[in-house]
Amino acid sequence: MRFWHLLPAIVWTIVIFFIIAIPGSSIPESPLFLIPHFDKIIHAAIYLLLGLLLTYGFAKQRDKKFFNRNKYTLAIVFCVLYGILTELIQHFYISGRSGELADVIANISGSLAGVLLYYLMKKDHRFKKILT
Numbered sequence: 169m170r171f172w173h174l175l176p177a178i179v180w181t182i183v184i185f186f187i188i189a190i191p192g193s194s195i196p197e198s199p200l201f202l203i204p205h206f207d208k209i210i211h212a213a214i215y216l217l218l219g220l221l222l223t224y225g226f227a228k229q230r231d232k233k234f235f236n237r238n239k240y241t242l243a244i245v246f247c248v249l250y251g252i253l254t255e256l257i258q259h260f261y262i263s264g265r266s267g268e269l270a271d272v273i274a275n276i277s278g279s280l281a282g283v284l285l286y287y288l289m290k291k292d293h294r295f296k297k298i299l300t
Contacts (some may be wrong), residue, residue, distance in 0.1 A: 180221055211271050227286075243283050
């Protein structure tokens with residue numbers, strides 16, 4: 169297994185955990201939060217990057233037979249489970265925060281967008297050399 173290709177996704181997964189672990193009282197007020205559904209856009213963007221990084225990491229593994237065939241499925245399954253888990257952790261264990269179904273949907277949507285973005289970039293000749 170080529171661990172270093174998965175390292176960016178692992179680091180980003182840890183960053184996501186630290187972001188969701190911030191207590192509600194420690195989050196600074198911002199006029200951006202007055203934009204309708206701004207937090208959902210942030211959730212989707214965070215998970216878009218996770219989906220992209222995971223798909224890339226799985227695609228770069230040595231066991232091409234397993235990982236290359238299943239990279240999209242593995243990335244989506246991991247992102248969906250992690251997106252649900254982070255919302256449950258927020259809801260039950262982080263003071264001043266709540267897990268929401270709408271956040272889970274935003275996480276899943278962002279994840280799917282990240283995996284789709286990888287797929288589209290792989291098909292584009294400008295990115296193919298970078299991604300293979």
